[in-house]
Amino acid sequence: MQHSIEFHEVYRHFDQHAVLRGLNLAIPPGQIYALLGRNGTGKTTAIRILMGRLAPHHGTTRVLGHDSTTFGPSERAAIGYVTEGHALYKELSVAQTLSFEAGTRPGFHRKFAEDALGRMGIGRRKAVWQLSRGQHAQLSLIVTLASVPQVLVLDDPAMGLDVVVRREFLDAMIDFLADKGTTVLFSSHILTDVERIADRIGILHSGRLRLDAPLEELKSRVQTRMWTRSGAAAAPMEPEILRARQVSGGYELTLLDVTSATVDRLTQTGARLSDAWTPSLEDLFLALTADDSPVGWSLPLSPPLLHQGR
């Protein structure tokens, strides 16, 4: 199967700082993929390389089978790209923005854009700088979608938006993308949004993916339990433990692919293990990326765990 989006062994550094260190990722057609990661982990770099705006030091990226470094007009026509901060020309009016887009994108569906603006309540005479941040973001999305892209790439579309505006933006996106079969790659660090719309998530950390799985599968494989033992006790060390966070009376363990043998090992020294519950995506994100967080504590990387799930 040809993937809509592919990263193959992509390396990129800035000065002495290695940002991407062998990023591999493949997104099949029609999937909505959320690329997560903390600030500065390379989400934007990865997307800019994918869009051909930045060159990789090693490796290749492809969209719809075309190498990003050789994109031409026809390839770009098939890709919608909402840049970080929803770049638009603020001095133009909304109508002028549509004219600009229509004049520079041969496949631009002006009627679709005007209808969408009407539905969103965005006045055409307003200057872009007069729009609220939410309307600005929606306009940015509308002009991108009006070209009917096969692949949509959004770089942190929720950045800087408050919760209400974010919700409006996501609703608009869901509305527009419904049943279109568009492949979507979007980066974000707002996990509640991701849970609402993503089919699959990837967590970028230390230059490569730490997690790449469908959301539903994650929910079935990852669980959280309280581990308590009388007296002072060190945190348990088991390969299935993704994170052990010290709380009052014990540790909150985030576990991956728990089996009965795992439970036996954790309880054999008299410790008690609570019933499992499914962690939120935020908890999972913290479990995988908060290794240097001052409020949390996590296990050091241990080789057996690294290959878990392969």
Next chain:
Amino acid sequence: MRALLIKESGLLLLFLAVGLTVCTSLVFGQGYRDTFVTPENRYFSELSLVWGLLGLLYGWIVGAIEGMRGAEDYLYHRPLSAARIHWYRLAWHVLAVLAVMFLPFVALYVVGSSPFEASFWEMGGPKLAGSSWMLASFGVGFLGANLPLHFAWRLALTAFPFTLWVLGPDMDRGIKQEIASSATLFFSKNWFVAGITLLAGWHAFVAGSDRDRPIGPMLVLPIALLLVATGWSSHLLLNLAAEELAKSSRAVYLGQSQDGSIHPVRRVYDTDRNESRMYQLDPKSHARLIEDPSLRRLGQWDGTGSRIRTASARRVSSSFLEASPLWHLEAFAHAPTGFMRHYLVSKDQRGSVVVLGRPEGAFSAQAELLAKAREPWDATTVVGDPSDGTIWLCDWNDPKPAYQQVDSVDRFVRWIGMYGSFEDRVIQSLREELGQSSAEVPTTWAFFQTDQGFGWLDVRQRRTGTIPPETVAWIQDEFALTPPSGPFVSRTNRSLLFPAYEVRDPQGNVLYRYAWEPRTRTEQVAYAGQLALSWWRSPLVAPIAFANPNSMVAVPDGEPNPVLPDAWLSPRSLPHGVVSWTAWSLWSLPAWGFLVGLALVTRRYLTGLGAQGPRLWLWPVAILAFGIPAALAMRLFETRRAYRSPALLRPEEVPPMWIRSVG
């Protein structure tokens, strides 16, 4: 493309509003006079300040604005080629620049301005050519904004040329002289510069601003331009230092006091009192010692008995405006068109320009304007045209000034000078020969050479006559005759850097020795700057300067040079001239040796970085050709960060996947 016009409309309208307002007010207003008409560089002209700066700023903004507002990805991610977007966008801005360049002149022509009616197109040419400076500056700004360097570097490199103009008013004058010598060439050069910089800007844009990759072939053109521009500007700086040194050295000469003692002398012009003062200088420090009105400048003679020139016999040059804040009338010959430009300043200090030729058309290209004396003369200008031997007068008190021919017995060949340019004894002799009373003050006499001998012109009476042959000897005496009767200066060495002189009496006895060296702080700084810049600039400049006769300043070699009294200490002779060629070649040897060493070190550095292919030899060759600027450019672009290979990331540093889908 109309859509891009919509997008660029804000910037375009802003530039058009500012540019047209400023340039139109310049063309129509008082400031216009400083644009081209004033040849002396008493004002910093609008040429650089307005057209240069406006073009440079606009070019920079057009080149950098998308990056500055983070819209590059948005703009260029479209189903259009980036080249198309780029060129259409650029086309609109170039059109705006052209509009600002030309529209004020069109308006001036349409609205009408009487001084221009006579020959708008003849005299409008140079001004239009000058406005092309804005286009070239626009290209430079655009290129600078697109260089793949850190923002601060791009800003600094773009600001560099303008800083040079500001710091070096002589460059401003040089540009104006260039326009005056050939407006068409200046116009063409600016269009060429604009074309090449815009193209290079495009190359740099395509290569992107990615500083973490080795430079690609697309950047060859911008880098080459950068090197050439650096070489060019360092050459200008070198000339600036040389000019400064020359200015200092020219101000010092040898003079004799009334008591017969000989001193280094400096004449200081007091603009308030409109007079000059003579000071004795300390030969060691060039500090002023005492004012000595009796000091007389000593003439120079090379001892071969062929010629001598004295300061008093020197013809007043056309730069008589020097050190004078305001004159009522100035005229400029414009050889290519044969029209005279007259710059008039009324009492309310408003300037205007009048362009006149002969009644039936232009003067010949050889027409010569009679230079005037120090004192403000009658409002009359005199032109001699050797093409048909005619003399023409224009009286500016006339409500409709025009050139009128003066009858002359013999054909005019060239001007010799006028009263005030000659020693009193010459005038006295002539006066006696002509039978005039000594009470009459012949301040309006001019002398000229004819095909038969010499003639005189009484400007006030508008009459000419022939100078009796027996009087001619007096005039010739002053220009080219016998050995001196008093002390004279001769040069005793051929050092181009530190010329030495001695003063001898007519019997050949040495009275005084003097060797010029940079003494004051300014002289020493200029001297050090010149030496440093002669190492800094491209080694190619020397042979190019040698091959280009226009860039040379004649250096005396046996026969004394007519400009010697003013140029005898000029360090401009260092890089130029036939005589200096040998010395310059020797001077270049250590510089070339240094560059060879630098090229080898560069190659070693590049090998260490991991560079491969042509860049291993291209950079060393560039260094040999362009000198130290090429080495700096190499260091700027070929950085360790650009060569940091992913292979340097050790495998154990790379974190593997934690969770991957099993589905």
